[in-house]
Amino acid sequence: MEKVLMKGNEALAEAAIRAGCKCFFGYPITPQTELSEYLSKQMPKRGGVFLQAESEVAAINMVLGAAATGTRVMTSSSSPGVSLKSEGISYIAGSDVPALIINVQRGGPGLGGIQPSQADYWQATKGLGHGDFHLIILAPNSVQEVVNLVSKAFELGETYRTPVMLLSDGLLGQMMEPVAFPDIQANEADKSGWAADGTKMARPHHIVNSLYIEANDLEEIVRRRYERYAKIEETETMAECYLTDDAEIVVTAFGATSRIVKSAVNKARAEGIKVGMFRPITLWPFPKKELNTACANAKAVLSVEMSMGQMIDDVKLALNCKLPVSFYGRTGGVIPTPNEVLDEIRKLNGGAQ
Amino acid sequence: MAVVFERPKSLCDVRLHYCAGCTHGIIHRLVCEVIDEMGLEGETVGVCPVGCSVFAYNYFNCDMIEAPHGRAPAVATGVKRAKPELTVFTYQGDGDLAAIGTAETVHAATRSENIVVIFVNNGTYGMTGGQMAPTTLPGQVTTTTPYGRDPKTAGYPVRVCEMLATLTGTSYAVRTAVDTVPHIRETKKAIRKAFEMQKAGKGFSIVEILSTCPSNWGLTPKESIKRLQEECIPYYPLGVYKDIDQEGGERK
Numbered sequence: 001m002e003k004v005l006m007k008g009n010e011a012l013a014e015a016a017i018r019a020g021c022k023c024f025f026g027y028p029i030t031p032q033t034e035l036s037e038y039l040s041k042q043m044p045k046r047g048g049v050f051l052q053a054e055s056e057v058a059a060i061n062m063v064l065g066a067a068a069t070g071t072r073v074m075t076s077s078s079s080p081g082v083s084l085k086s087e088g089i090s091y092i093a094g095s096d097v098p099a100l101i102i103n104v105q106r107g108g109p110g111l112g113g114i115q116p117s118q119a120d121y122w123q124a125t126k127g128l129g130h131g132d133f134h135l136i137i138l139a140p141n142s143v144q145e146v147v148n149l150v151s152k153a154f155e156l157g158e159t160y161r162t163p164v165m166l167l168s169d170g171l172l173g174q175m176m177e178p179v180a181f182p183d184i185q186a187n188e189a190d191k192s193g194w195a196a197d198g199t200k201m202a203r204p205h206h207i208v209n210s211l212y213i214e215a216n217d218l219e220e221i222v223r224r225r226y227e228r229y230a231k232i233e234e235t236e237t238m239a240e241c242y243l244t245d246d247a248e249i250v251v252t253a254f255g256a257t258s259r260i261v262k263s264a265v266n267k268a269r270a271e272g273i274k275v276g277m278f279r280p281i282t283l284w285p286f287p288k289k290e291l292n293t294a295c296a297n298a299k300a301v302l303s304v305e306m307s308m309g310q311m312i313d314d315v316k317l318a319l320n321c322k323l324p325v326s327f328y329g330r331t332g333g334v335i336p337t338p339n340e341v342l343d344e345i346r347k348l349n350g351g352a353q
Numbered sequence: 354m355a356v357v358f359e360r361p362k363s364l365c366d367v368r369l370h371y372c373a374g375c376t377h378g379i380i381h382r383l384v385c386e387v388i389d390e391m392g393l394e395g396e397t398v399g400v401c402p403v404g405c406s407v408f409a410y411n412y413f414n415c416d417m418i419e420a421p422h423g424r425a426p427a428v429a430t431g432v433k434r435a436k437p438e439l440t441v442f443t444y445q446g447d448g449d450l451a452a453i454g455t456a457e458t459v460h461a462a463t464r465s466e467n468i469v470v471i472f473v474n475n476g477t478y479g480m481t482g483g484q485m486a487p488t489t490l491p492g493q494v495t496t497t498t499p500y501g502r503d504p505k506t507a508g509y510p511v512r513v514c515e516m517l518a519t520l521t522g523t524s525y526a527v528r529t530a531v532d533t534v535p536h537i538r539e540t541k542k543a544i545r546k547a548f549e550m551q552k553a554g555k556g557f558s559i560v561e562i563l564s565t566c567p568s569n570w571g572l573t574p575k576e577s578i579k580r581l582q583e584e585c586i587p588y589y590p591l592g593v594y595k596d597i598d599q600e601g602g603e604r605k
Contacts (some may be wrong), residue, residue, distance in 0.1 A: 022435065023431070023434060023435050025431065049434045049435065051430070051434060053427070053460075054456050054457070054459075054460035055456055057424065057427075057456075057457075058424070058427040058430075058456065058457050058460065059427075061420065061421060061424035061427035061428050061431065061457070062427050062428070062430050062431035062434070063431060064418075064420070064421075064424075064427075064428050064431060065400070065418065065420075065427065065428035065429060065430060065431020065432040065433075065435070066431035066432065066434065066435035067431070068398075068418045068428070068431075068432065069398070069431075069432055069435045069436045069439070071435035071436070073431070073435065087421055088421060088424070091420075091421050095418075095419075196398050196416035196417065196418050196432070197398070197416065197436055197439065198395055198396040198397065198398065198415075198416060198436075198438075198439050199394065199395050199414075199415060199416055200395045200396070201394060201395035202395070205413070205414050205415055205416050205417060206416045206417075207410045207411075207416075207417045207418075207419070208416075208417070208418045208419065209410055209417075209418070209419040210419065211407060211408075211419055
């Protein structure tokens with residue numbers, strides 16, 4: 001298949017159009033801006049809608065409106081902007097409509113910085129708004145995987161009627177890599193049972209809503225949603241295991257950081273250290289079973305992240321404290337080097353060499 | 354026997370939750386009469402707010418979406434951009450539209466989104482029990498202005514139609530009231546014109562309707578109408594503030 005050299009943000013935008021995304025609502029923020037700019041050029045030419053909203057808050061609510069009509073829709077932002085979107089994301093989840101949200105993460109908290117970061121792991125997996133709900137969180141680690149996961153993200157969202165987040169970062173968004181666009185089947189789910197797109201006087205009216213004023217009704221609705229979540233946890237986890245079969249040390253990493261960790265693992269293997277890497281591709285649901293399998297022979301686990309340590313919580317929970325889990329990370333936009341990670345692996349292997 | 358008055362078909366046959374004497378019921382009815390008369394029910398999507406009319410999705414028989422507080426114009430924008438063939442309206446109160454949703458309101462107008470905004474202004478947060486709204490009059494006692502709204506500390510009321518009329522994108526901005534039969538008829542005419550403008554692709558319309566809240570004003574329905582006439586209408590003069598049809602279709 002022909003490959004083209006593309007920036008992560010632009011490749012994501014192109015993949016979204018090919019996956020049948022019909023509407024984009026967004027607000028400028030670094031380091032995701034190329035994504036919006038690409039769509040502003042392409043959407044009008046290819047039968048889609050591009051609209052620059054007055055705020056992140058407005059953009060996510062435009063997404064809610066378009067999603068409620070059954071239209072394939074997305075928005076993209078970066079960390080501080082995603083915080084603003086969290087109100088709308090909670091309503092989208094509570095209204096059971098599918099939508100794709102992109103977070104090209106940057107350093108935080110507050111205005112933070114504009115360099116790559118993974119410090120929105122907690123936000124994405126635990127706290128993207130008020131109330132009992134989850135999003136499916138996908139974390140690619142290459143421009144190609146970004147492209148591959150976009151149509152998957154739309155399909156998952158429509159299958160389970162849930163918002164899905166593709167968690168990118170400034171590194172994946174800004175770097176250029178050769179990428180191929182596979183023939184994407186834009187399989188759309190049947191939305192005729194719930195979409196608010198006009199009754200045509202042929203059915204009772206549809207109500208897209210997250211308000212249930214009776215406590216028992218709300219509990220019932222939330223419970224039913226959690227039954228869907230249970231199914232997602234059972235069937236939709238994705239992970240990559242790299243040299244974990246005989247690994248005594250397993251390094252966990254997601255997204256761009258896993259590329260750095262892979263280099264460090266290769267270097268350590270060359271030194272004879274039995275180390276492997278476990279990479280969750282779905283951050284929610286977290287691939288617990290797959291991690292335990294990958295750690296079957298492990299004596300120690302190391303979580304490497306571009307944060308002060310957030311995914312490490314899920315790693316510990318998944319392992320149920322069976323193994324010691326240590327942490328190495330850089331934050332604020334600083335990217336860890338393979339040698340820094342290698343040093344950590346050596347320490348776990350019995351001391352620095 | 355000839356039927357001379359009946360429930361509009363696009364108004365659901367359910368009991369409304371509004372307090373006795375509240376004018377939301379009249380306004381719901383007027384919107385539904387217009388939808389019926391224009392034959393729009395099957396192609397209309399309504400967006401309701403957070404506030405007293407939060408349950409309006411149970412009352413309008415067309416497809417309905419419940420928006421986060423203040424975000425109805427953004428939600429409606431998403432609906433209309435995704436499916437331009439639909440007729441889209443929002444139904445919002447003053448706290449929703451003129452406080453927490455000011456940005457969404459102003460920018461939907463300035464983009465001239467081809468939607469209708471029904472804006473019910475009764476000068477109070479009814480649903481939460483009568484707090485100060487952006488349209489609460491100076492001196493008015495509410496649960497959060499127990500000594501009367503003092504503009505020195507609580508600011509001045511917002512005149513929404515006057516503000517939106519300054520925007521090039523606003524196509525139709527009108528303020529009416531539902532205190533008398535002639536005013537109710539004028540309100541219906543304004544709602545009809547707003548929907549007709551959307552059908553003709555003419556852009557953003559807002560119909561601001563001065564309304565009452567007997568429960569939170571602490572007045573009987575009759576006294577509330579009197580207050581609307583004596584205090585509210587003088588502060589919020591009725592009339593057409595912008596109509597691009599009157600400007601030869603040109604935007605200024």
